[in-house]
Amino acid sequence: MSKSIMQDKKECYICGSRMDLERHHVISGTANRKLSEKYGLWVYLCHRCHTGDGGAQYEKELNLRLKRDAQEAFENTYEGLSFRAIFGKSYL
Numbered sequence: 001m002s003k004s005i006m007q008d009k010k011e012c013y014i015c016g017s018r019m020d021l022e023r024h025h026v027i028s029g030t031a032n033r034k035l036s037e038k039y040g041l042w043v044y045l046c047h048r049c050h051t052g053d054g055g056a057q058y059e060k061e062l063n064l065r066l067k068r069d070a071q072e073a074f075e076n077t078y079e080g081l082s083f084r085a086i087f088g089k090s091y092l
Contacts, residue, residue, distance in 0.1 A: 002038060004041075004043060005040035006026070006040070006069060007043050007044065013045055013066075015046060021046060023045075026067055039086075041070040041073070068091045
C-alpha cells in the first residue's frame with residue numbers, strides 16, 4: 001500500500017470526518033487504479049462522501065475536483081514525469 005501524496009491526515013478529504021473511512025483511488029479503472037496506488041493518488045473518504053448521495057463515486061463535479069487535485073499533487077511531486085503520458089488525459 002502506497003502513501004497518499006494528496007493528504008497526510010487519516011480523515012475524509014471532503015468533510016474531515018474520521019468515521020467510516022474508505023480509500024478512494026482518484027484515477028479509477030482497472031489499469032488506472034494500479035497507477036493511482038503506485039503514485040499515491042488516493043484519499044480517505046467517509047462512506048457518505050465516497051458512495052452516498054452526492055459522493056465522489058456518483059457526483060461528476062466532485063469526481064472532477066478530486067482528479068484535478070490529484071493531477072496537481074502528481075505534478076508537484078513527480079517533476080519530470082508527465083501525468084498525461086502516464087494516465088492518458090489531463091484534468092487541468
